[in-house]
Amino acid sequence: MTFTSKLRNAQELAGSALCVGLDPDPDRFPEQFRDLPPTVAVRRFCRAIIESTYDVACAYKPNLAFFEALGRDGLGVLEDVVASIPPDRVIIADGKRGDIGNTAARYATAVFENMSFDACTVSPYMGRDAISPFLSRPDKAAFALVRTSNMSANEIQGLDVGGVPLYLRIAYLLEDWGSGEPGEIGFVVGATDTAILADIRSRFPDIPLLVPGVGTQGGDPAAVMAAAGTGSGLVLVNSSRSILYAGDGEDFAERARDAASRLKDDLNRGR
Amino acid sequence: MTFTSKLRNAQELAGSALCVGLDPDPDRFPEQFRDLPPTVAVRRFCRAIIESTYDVACAYKPNLAFFEALGRDGLGVLEDVVASIPPDRVIIADGKRGDIGNTAARYATAVFENMSFDACTVSPYMGRDAISPFLSRPDKAAFALVRTSNMSANEIQGLDVGGVPLYLRIAYLLEDWGSGEPGEIGFVVGATDTAILADIRSRFPDIPLLVPGVGTQGGDPAAVMAAAGTGSGLVLVNSSRSILYAGDGEDFAERARDAASRLKDDLNRGR
Numbered sequence: 001m002t003f004t005s006k007l008r009n010a011q012e013l014a015g016s017a018l019c020v021g022l023d024p025d026p027d028r029f030p031e032q033f034r035d036l037p038p039t040v041a042v043r044r045f046c047r048a049i050i051e052s053t054y055d056v057a058c059a060y061k062p063n064l065a066f067f068e069a070l071g072r073d074g075l076g077v078l079e080d081v082v083a084s085i086p087p088d089r090v091i092i093a094d095g096k097r098g099d100i101g102n103t104a105a106r107y108a109t110a111v112f113e114n115m116s117f118d119a120c121t122v123s124p125y126m127g128r129d130a131i132s133p134f135l136s137r138p139d140k141a142a143f144a145l146v147r148t149s150n151m152s153a154n155e156i157q158g159l160d161v162g163g164v165p166l167y168l169r170i171a172y173l174l175e176d177w178g179s180g181e182p183g184e185i186g187f188v189v190g191a192t193d194t195a196i197l198a199d200i201r202s203r204f205p206d207i208p209l210l211v212p213g214v215g216t217q218g219g220d221p222a223a224v225m226a227a228a229g230t231g232s233g234l235v236l237v238n239s240s241r242s243i244l245y246a247g248d249g250e251d252f253a254e255r256a257r258d259a260a261s262r263l264k265d266d267l268n269r270g271r
Numbered sequence: 272m273t274f275t276s277k278l279r280n281a282q283e284l285a286g287s288a289l290c291v292g293l294d295p296d297p298d299r300f301p302e303q304f305r306d307l308p309p310t311v312a313v314r315r316f317c318r319a320i321i322e323s324t325y326d327v328a329c330a331y332k333p334n335l336a337f338f339e340a341l342g343r344d345g346l347g348v349l350e351d352v353v354a355s356i357p358p359d360r361v362i363i364a365d366g367k368r369g370d371i372g373n374t375a376a377r378y379a380t381a382v383f384e385n386m387s388f389d390a391c392t393v394s395p396y397m398g399r400d401a402i403s404p405f406l407s408r409p410d411k412a413a414f415a416l417v418r419t420s421n422m423s424a425n426e427i428q429g430l431d432v433g434g435v436p437l438y439l440r441i442a443y444l445l446e447d448w449g450s451g452e453p454g455e456i457g458f459v460v461g462a463t464d465t466a467i468l469a470d471i472r473s474r475f476p477d478i479p480l481l482v483p484g485v486g487t488q489g490g491d492p493a494a495v496m497a498a499a500g501t502g503s504g505l506v507l508v509n510s511s512r513s514i515l516y517a518g519d520g521e522d523f524a525e526r527a528r529d530a531a532s533r534l535k536d537d538l539n540r541g542r
Contacts, residue, residue, distance in 0.1 A: 071350070072385075078343075100421040
C-alpha cells in the first residue's frame with residue numbers, strides 16, 4: 001500500500017484531516033503525572049491522548065526532540081508510543097532530518113525500519129542526496145520543509161531567488177527530486193500564511209501537504225482547509241499543544257478529545 | 272570557560288586541528304566485533320577509537336544518526352560514548368537540528384544538559400528562532416550549515432540571491448544572529464571546495480569553522496588548512512570513515528591512530 005493510500009484510508013476512517021502532534025512536555029502534564037519518572041509519565045500521557053483522540057484523528061506526529069530530551073531511554077519511550085498507535089492511522093516522525101547520503105540512510109533506518117513510521121519530516125538545505133534515502137520505499141513519504149510556520153521562517157525562506165521566493169524555488173526542486181523515486185515527496189507548509197498555502201496548493205495540486213501551525217501558533221482551521229484542500233493531493237493539518245494541553249486536570253484526555261473533535265469539525269467546515 | 276577557550280586548549284594539547292567523526296557502522300567493524308550485539312559493539316569500538324586517537328585529536332564528533340539507528344538503546348550508547356571522551360577534548364553533536372523555538376530548546380536540552388556536548392550542528396533553513404536556543408550558554412556553540420561537502424550541496428546552497436550565492440547570504444545572517452547571544456556561532460563549510468572555504472574564511476576571520484569532507488569525501492588536508500587557517504577564528508577539520516575504518520583486523524585501533532596521526536601532520540603542514 002502506498003503512503004497516499006494509507007493516508008486516504010485513515011482520513012476516511014476518522015472523517016478527518018487532523019494530525020495530532022505528540023510534543024510531550026512533562027512540565028505541562030496534569031497533576032496526576034507529577035510524581036512519575038518522566039519516561040513513565042510520557043508513555044502514559046501519550047497513550048491516553050492517542051486513545052482519546054483516535055476516532056477524530058487520521059494521523060499522529062511524534063516530535064522526536066521531546067523524546068530525545070528524556071535522556072538515554074528516550075528512543076525506547078518513542079518506540080513504545082509509536083507501537084501504541086493503531087496501524088490504520090498514519091505516523092509521522094517529526095525530526096526535520098537532513099544530512100549527507102550515508103547519514104540520511106541511517107536516519108531513515110531509525111524511523112522506517114526500527115520503528116514503523118510512515119513518513120518523516122526532512123530539511124532540504126543539503127540537496128537531493130539528503131532526501132532520497134527517505135524516498136526509497138513505496139509505502140513511505142518524506143515531508144520536506146518548504147515554508148514553515150515559525151516567526152522567523154521568512155528570514156531565509158523568503159529570500160528572493162531570481163524573482164521568486166526561495167521556498168517556491170525549493171518546492172519545484174523537491175517535486176523534481178521526488179518524481180523518479182519509489183517513495184512520495186510531501187511538503188511542509190505552515191498554516192500561519194494562508195495566501196502562501198493557497199499559492200503552493202495551486203501550483204502543486206497533487207503533492208501531499210503537512211500543515212502545522214493551527215492552534216497555539218495561530219492558524220485558522222477553516223481558512224487552512226479552504227486554501228489547501230483544493231487539489232487532489234491530501235492535506236494533513238497538525239495541532240499539538242492546543243490538543244495535548246487543552247485540560248490540566250483529571251479529565252485532560254476528554255478535554256484533549258473535545259479540542260481535537262472541535263478542530264476536526266472546523267477543518268471539515270473549510271473543505 | 273567559553274567554547275573557543277576550550278577548543279583552543281584542546282588544540283594546544285593535541286597539537287592538532289583534527290576532529291574525529293564517530294559514525295559507527297557495525298557492518299564495517301572488524302571481525303572480533305561481529306558476534307556482539309550492535310549496542311555493545313558500538314560502545315567498544317568507539318571507546319577503542321577514542322583511546323587510540325586521543326593524543327592526536329582535539330575533538331570528537333559523534334554522528335547522532337548512527338546511534339539512533341541502533342534502536343531503543345541508541346541514546347544510551349551515545350551517552351556512554353560521550354562520557355568516555357576525556358573532558359579536555361571538545362565534543363560536537365552532529366545532528367543538523369533545526370526546528371521552531373520550543374522544539375529547538377528540547378534538542379538543546381538533549382545535547383547540552385543531558386549529555387555534555389560542547390557544540391551541536393544546526394540547520395539554518397527555519398531562521399533565527401531555530402538556532403538561538405543553541406546559543407543560550409556561553410560555554411556552548413552551534414555550528415550552522417553554510418556550505419556542505421556532499422555531492423548535491425550546490426543545488427540549493429548555490430542558488431543566486433541578488434548576486435551572491437545563498438550560502439553566503441546565510442553566512443552573513445548567521446553572523447548577525449550570533450552576535451548578541453551568549454553562545455558562539457560557528458559555520459560548517461565543506462573541505463571539498465577550497466576556493467569557497469578560503470573565501471568564507473577571508474570574509475569571516477573570527478568565526479570558528481567546522482570543516483568536514485577530508486578523507487573519504489576527497490578534500491585535501493593541507494589545502495584545507497591553507498584556505499581556512501588564515502583567520503583568528505579556530506578551525507576544526509573532521510574526518511570519520513578514513514580513520515574509523517583504516518584497518519579491518521585485530522589492529523584496527525592502531526591503524527586508526529596511524530591514519531589520524533598522518534592526517535594531523537598533513538593538516539599542520541598546511542598551516
